[in-house]
Amino acid sequence: MKDETSNALSEILEELEASxxxxxxxxxDVVERMGESSFASLMLVFSLISTSPASAIPGITAIVAVIVFILTVQMIAGRDHVWLPPFVMRRRMARDKVCKGIAWIRKPVSWVEKFLRPRFTWLLKKPWILVLQFLILGLTLVMPFMEIVPTSGSLASAVIALASAGLLTRDGALILIAGVLLLIVPAVLFFVGTGG
Structure with a gap:
């Protein structure tokens, strides 16, 4: 995938729709369309699906959490190709809900990417990038439990989508924002979920 173009995020949505x-x-099908080495693209695609109305698909938040967790671990380990367990690869999503989700997310994505550009790229290098990746791992560990709190899974997925967009466009400013949100969102959701 093209990861430094101004319309990189829209291109990924188009690839998803084509699949x-x-x-x-x-x-x-999504993995094959995106490419087996497109870790950030796949992370973005699945987090956007979970952010959109397609999140109404039962269990989608948990599945997305598993996918993002596995992808992030492999990124940390420096793998060249994506591996997902067979039970995840076989998981199917309803066509109408996925297409509805793509249509819903397309306009905000098109608006956001106008402001994205390569900057503060040192944040994409170690050790800084590891901080972001471990924060993502931490969030994915609690995401399966978020289905009991309405919209919380979508909120968590939106934060991961921001982080993925930052990786794809090499925008360190977006990565900084995502990093802060990755720290704040779990605490807020825990507070709300416990009735605090």
């Missing part, structure tokens, strides 16, 4: 056929789409 949809039949009554449903499998995770494996």
């Amino acid at each position: 949809v056929s039949g009554e449903s789409i499998a995770v494996e």
Whole structure:
């Protein structure tokens, strides 16, 4: 995928839409379309799906959490190609909900990417990038439990989408924002979930 163009995020949505056929789409179809080395692209795609109305698909927040966790671990380990377990790869999502989600997210993505550009790129290098990656891991560990709090899973996924967009466009400013949110969002959701 092109990761430094001004419309990189819209291109990814177009690739996702092109991968949809039949009554449903499998995770494996998305991986094949995005490319087995496109870790950040895949992270963005699945987090956006979980942010959009497609999050109404039962269990989608938990599945996205598993996918993002595995992708992040592999990024930290420096793998060249994506590996996901068979039970995740076989998971299917309803075509109409995915397409509705893509249509819903397209306009805000198109607006946001106008402001993204390579800057503060030192944040994409170690050790700084590891901080972001471990914060993402921490969030994915609590995401499966967020389905009991309405919209909380979508909020968590939106933060991961921001981090992924920062990686794809090499925008360190966005990565900084995502990092702060990755620290704040779990605490806020815990506070709300416990009725504090």
